[in-house]
Amino acid sequence: xxxxxxxxxxxxxxxxxxxxxxxxxxxxxxxxxxxxxxxxxxxxxxxxxxxxxxxxxxxxxxxxxxxxxxxxxxxxxxxxxxxxxxxxxxxxxxxxxxxxxxxxxxxxxxxxxxxxxxxxxxxxxxxxxxxxxxxxxxxxxxxxxxxxxxxxxxxxxxxxxxxxxxxxxxxxxxxxxxxxxxxxxxxxxxxxxxxxxxxx
Amino acid sequence: xxxxxxxxxxxxxxxxxxxxxxxxxxxxxxxxxxxxxxxxxxxxxxxxxxxxxxxxxxxxxxxxxxxxxxxxxxxxxxxxxxxxxxxxxxxxxxxxxxxxxxxxxxxxxxxxxxxxxxxxxxxxxxxxxxxxxxxxxxxxxxxxxxxxxxxxxxxxxxxxxxxxxxxxxxxxxxxxxxxxxxxxxxxxxxxxxxxxxxxx
DNA sequence: GATGGCGGGTGACAGTTGTCATCGCCAAGG
DNA sequence: CCTTGGCGATGACAACTGTCACCCGCCATC
Numbered sequence: 001x002x003x004x005x006x007x008x009x010x011x012x013x014x015x016x017x018x019x020x021x022x023x024x025x026x027x028x029x030x031x032x033x034x035x036x037x038x039x040x041x042x043x044x045x046x047x048x049x050x051x052x053x054x055x056x057x058x059x060x061x062x063x064x065x066x067x068x069x070x071x072x073x074x075x076x077x078x079x080x081x082x083x084x085x086x087x088x089x090x091x092x093x094x095x096x097x098x099x100x101x102x103x104x105x106x107x108x109x110x111x112x113x114x115x116x117x118x119x120x121x122x123x124x125x126x127x128x129x130x131x132x133x134x135x136x137x138x139x140x141x142x143x144x145x146x147x148x149x150x151x152x153x154x155x156x157x158x159x160x161x162x163x164x165x166x167x168x169x170x171x172x173x174x175x176x177x178x179x180x181x182x183x184x185x186x187x188x189x190x191x192x193x194x195x196x197x198x199x200x
Numbered sequence: 201x202x203x204x205x206x207x208x209x210x211x212x213x214x215x216x217x218x219x220x221x222x223x224x225x226x227x228x229x230x231x232x233x234x235x236x237x238x239x240x241x242x243x244x245x246x247x248x249x250x251x252x253x254x255x256x257x258x259x260x261x262x263x264x265x266x267x268x269x270x271x272x273x274x275x276x277x278x279x280x281x282x283x284x285x286x287x288x289x290x291x292x293x294x295x296x297x298x299x300x301x302x303x304x305x306x307x308x309x310x311x312x313x314x315x316x317x318x319x320x321x322x323x324x325x326x327x328x329x330x331x332x333x334x335x336x337x338x339x340x341x342x343x344x345x346x347x348x349x350x351x352x353x354x355x356x357x358x359x360x361x362x363x364x365x366x367x368x369x370x371x372x373x374x375x376x377x378x379x380x381x382x383x384x385x386x387x388x389x390x391x392x393x394x395x396x397x398x399x400x
Numbered sequence: 401g402a403t404g405g406c407g408g409g410t411g412a413c414a415g416t417t418g419t420c421a422t423c424g425c426c427a428a429g430g
Numbered sequence: 431c432c433t434t435g436g437c438g439a440t441g442a443c444a445a446c447t448g449t450c451a452c453c454c455g456c457c458a459t460c
Contacts, residue, residue, distance in 0.1 A: 012281065015308020016216035019223055081212065108215020143407080154389030156446070170408055176448050186416090186448080188388060189354030343437085356416070370438050376418050386418080386446090402460090409454080416447065423440075430433075 002119045005046060006032040007039035007053035007062065008081075017052070017081075017111075024112045036060025040068060048076055049119055052111075055082040055089060063089070066096035077118050081111070087132050088198025090125070100124035138199040144178040147171055149200060152191035202319045205246060206232040207239035207253035207262065208281075217252070217281075217311075224312045236260025240268060243276055249319055252311075255282040255289060263289070266296035277318050281311070286398025287332045290325070300324035338399040344378040347371055349400060352391035 004027060008014040014032055021027050030046050033039035036059040043051055043065070051069070053062040060068075066078045079100030080093050093101050099118040102110060103126050114124035140148070143164075150160045157175070161168040179190045194200065204227060208214040214232055221227050230246050233239035236259040243251055243265070251269070253262040260268075266278045279300030280293050293301050299318040302310060303326050314324035340348070343364075350360045357375070361368040379390045394400060 010283065010304040011307045012302070012304045012311060013213055013216065015311075016213065016220040018308075019220035020216040023219055083210070102212070104210040104212045107211045108218075111212060111215075152388070154384070154386055154392060156386065158446085167409055169410060172447065172449085173408085176450090179448075184354070186354055186356065188352070192354060358416090367439055369440060372417065372419085373438080376420090379418075403458100404460100405458085406456085407454105410452085412451095413449085414447100415449100416445100418445075419443085421440100421442095423438100425437085425439105427436085428434090430431100 001028050002026060002050060002115060003028050003030045003046075003048045004050040004052055004115060005030055005039065005042055005048040005076075007034075007036070007051065007057065007065065008032070009034050009054060009057045020108060021052075021112060021115070027112065027115060036062070036065055039065055043069065043074065043076055044072075047074070050077050050079060050115055052079045052081055052115070055080060055084060055093075063092050063096055066093060066098045070097040079114055079118055079124065084198065085126075085129055085132075086196065086198025087129065087136075088138060088200070090129050090198075091137075092198075094125075101129065102126055103129065138197070139181045140178060140194065140199055141174075144174050144181070145194070145200060147174040148178050148187070148191050148194055151175060151187045152195065201228050202226060202250060202315055203228050203230045203246075203248045204250040204252055204315060205230055205239065205242055205248040205276075207234075207236070207251065207257065207265065208232070209234050209254060209257040220308060221252075221312060221315070227312065227315060236262070236265055239265055243269065243274065244272075247274070248276055250277050250279060250315055252279045252281055252315070255280060255284060255293075263292050263296055266293060266298045270297040279314055279318055279324065284398065285326075285329055285332075286396065287329065287336075288338055288398025288400070290329050290398075291337075292398075294325075301329065302326055303329065336397075338397070339381045340378060340394065340399055341374075344374050344381070345394070345400060347374045348378050348387070348391055348394055351375060351387045352395065 006014060006018060018029055030048050031042045033042055036057050040060060053065055055062040062080055069076055069078060078098040080098050081102050083104045085103055090101055100114045102114055117124050147160055157168050157171045161171045175187055182190050182193050184190050184193055206214060206218060218229055218232060230248050231242045233242055236257050240260060253265055255262040262280055269276055269278060278298040280298050281302050283304045285303055290301055300314045302314055317324050347360055357368050357371045361371045375387055382390050382393050384390050384393055
C-alpha cells in the first residue's frame with residue numbers, strides 16, 4: 001500500500017485527482033491540502049510515502065515544499081504535477097531532490113504509474129522536458145532578474161530604481177544587458193522570454 | 201441518466217475529472233476531447249445532454265464551442281469549467297448561452313451538482329464571479345484591443361502598424377487612448393490590466 | 401603595491417513612446 | 431445640403447528607452 005498526500009490549490013482538480021487515484025487499489029490517500037502551509041504540516045504529521053504537489057500555490061510553493069523535505073531529511077518522496085513546462089522549474093525541482101515531475105497535459109494513466117515507480121525508489125520525469133532542461137541555462141544575473149521582474153509589471157526605469165535603491169541609469173544598464181543576453185529587442189520581449197523559460 | 205461530454209486539453213485533468221464524475225451513478229460520460237475541433241465533432245455526433253468544457257484549448261476555445269452550439273440550436277447545454285475568474289469571460293459565456301460557469305478552485309462536490317442543475321434546465325454560475333461581472337464593462341474598442349494584444353507581445357508601434365495596416369502614428373494614438381481609458385501609465389500596465397479582466 | 405574583476409553610476413545620443421491638437425474622409429441623420 | 435461622428439493620419443513635443451563608452455570604489459589575489 002502506497003500512502004500519499006495531495007497538495008493542489010484548485011479544489012476541482014484536487015478532488016478529481018483524488019478520485020482518479022482512488023481507483024487504484026494499491027494507493028491510499030492519507031490527506032489533501034489546498035496550500036503549501038497545510039501541506040507542509042501534513043507531511044510532517046502523516047509521514048506519507050509520496051507527496052503529489054502542484055508548483056504554484058498560495059503561500060509555500062511546491063518547489064519550496066520539496067526543499068524543506070530535503071533539508072529535514074524526511075522519507076517522503078515528492079512528485080511535482082504542474083501546468084508549466086519550464087526548464088527552469090524542472091532544474092530547481094531536481095536540485096530540491098524531487099523524484100517525479102509530470103505535466104498536467106500528460107495522459108492520466110501515467111500518474112499512478114509514476115507514484116509506483118517513485119515509491120520503488122525510481123524517478124518519473126517528463127521525457128520531453130528532461131531533454132529541454134539539458135539545454136540552455138539561465139544567463140541572467142540576480143540583478144537582471146529583479147529588474148526584469150519589475151519591468152514586467154509595467155514599472156518604468158525610475159520606479160524600478162526607487163524600489164531597488166539603484167540609480168535610474170543603472171537600471172537601464174541592467175535592462176539593456178538582459179535584453180542583449182536574451183537576444184530580443186525590448187523589455188517586454190525580454191520579460192516574456194525569461195518568464196516562459198521559468199527564469200523569472 | 202445524464203449523458204455528458206468532456207472537453208479539456210490537459211490530459212491529467214481530463215482523466216481526473218472523468219474519474220470524479222464516474223463516481224456519480226446518474227452521470228454517463230459519452231466521450232472526451234483534448235481540443236475544440238474534436239469536441240465540436242463529438243457534440244454533433246453524440247448529442248450529449250451536457251458539454252463540460254474548459255475555455256483555453258488549442259484550436260477552438262470553449263467560448264467558441266458554446267457560440268456554435270447556440271447558433272446551430274443544438275439541445276446540448278454547456279458548463280464552462282475554467283481557471284480564469286475573469287468577468288469578461290463570464291460575460292461572453294453568458295452571451296453565448298452557457299448554462300454553467302464554474303471555477304477550477306471551487307470545491308469538487310459542486311461539479312456533479314452543477315451538471316444536474318443544468319440538465320434540469322437551471323443555471324450554475326459561480327456566485328462571486330457573477331457579482332463582479334455586473335461591475336465594469338470592457339471600455340476598449342476593437343482596434344484598441346487588437347493593438348493592445350500585439351503590444352503585449354513586445355511589438356513596437358512600427359511592427360504593430362505593419363500587421364494591422366495602419367500608420368505608426370495611429371497605432372500610438374490607439375495605445376494612448378487605451379492607456380488613458382484604463383487609467384494606467386504605459387502599454388505594459390494597460391496590457392496586463394486588460395488581460396487580467398478578460399478583455400484581451 | 402599593482403592588477404583586475406565586479407557592482408554600480410554618469411553622460412550623451414538616437415530611437416521609441418505617450419500626448420495633444422488638428423485634419424481629411426466618408427457615412428449616416430437631420 | 432449641412433452637420434455630426436467615427437476612423438485614420440500628421441506633426442510636434444516631452445518623456446522614456448536602449449546603447450555605449452567610461453568612471454569610481456572596493457575586494458581579492460598575485
